[in-house]
Amino acid sequence: MLLLAKDETGEGMSDIELRDELMTLLLAGYETTATSLAWAFYWIHRQPEIYRKLLQELETLGNDPYPMKIIKLPYLNAVCCETLRIYPVVLIVSPREAKSPIAIMGQEYPVGTALAPCIYLTHHREDLYPEPKKFKPERFLERQYSAYEFLPFGGSNRRCIGAAFAMFEMKLVLATILRRYTFALAEKQPVKQVRRGITLTPAGGVKMVMTGKRMQMEQESASMATV
């Protein structure tokens, strides 16, 4: 697709432009989702009640883990959203430049000001998210947040192009692994967040131990092969 793409003047991309596009997709698309998954596994296994509720929901899939069914599971969706809320992997959206003077909360910004809304600070506002430091997926079942309140993928015309794919991937990976294996966190102490560039990652990673296989694994593999 990228090789065939043409701009408004009918020009294709140079080799350097193609390489840059591929590097962006690789970095923006891989590191972000991998980090979100690490945080999701961490939070799910820190709170047995959440793990229990999630497994209960995953069990409703029976032996038919059709991906379109998995992505519609409400509690799994809430767990993914809460993971992206509490530690949004990307801390700030790409900076925007003011094309006309703008006032935000009484502060004037002249033309040319670079503005970079902070996702992390928005997601930790007490008025929007009571007890913001607590991992509580239920908040996403109890109310619907607007695009200005919950913005792990940024917003408007530069919103993350991989948002839908990333949510799809997170849900499929979590559902597939949690249905098949059991895990425990290798360390009891909380994992610290560390800033790496514009991303928020688990310091030293999230270390886990596989403690067993779950029952339906063999039946499921057979069913997956028919999807």
Ligand code: HEM
């Ligand atoms: C959980 C996973 C991900 C998170 C949290 C995330 C977050 C973000 C954020 C906050 C932005 C900036 C948006 C803005 O400025 O309004 C962005 C941009 C972008 N993301 Fe993602 N992203 C994720 C996964 C992906 C994936 C899977 C891909 C590709 C397959 C991807 C490709 C991109 C690209 C190309 C941009 C730049 C878009 C533009 O400037 O027009 N991201 N992402």
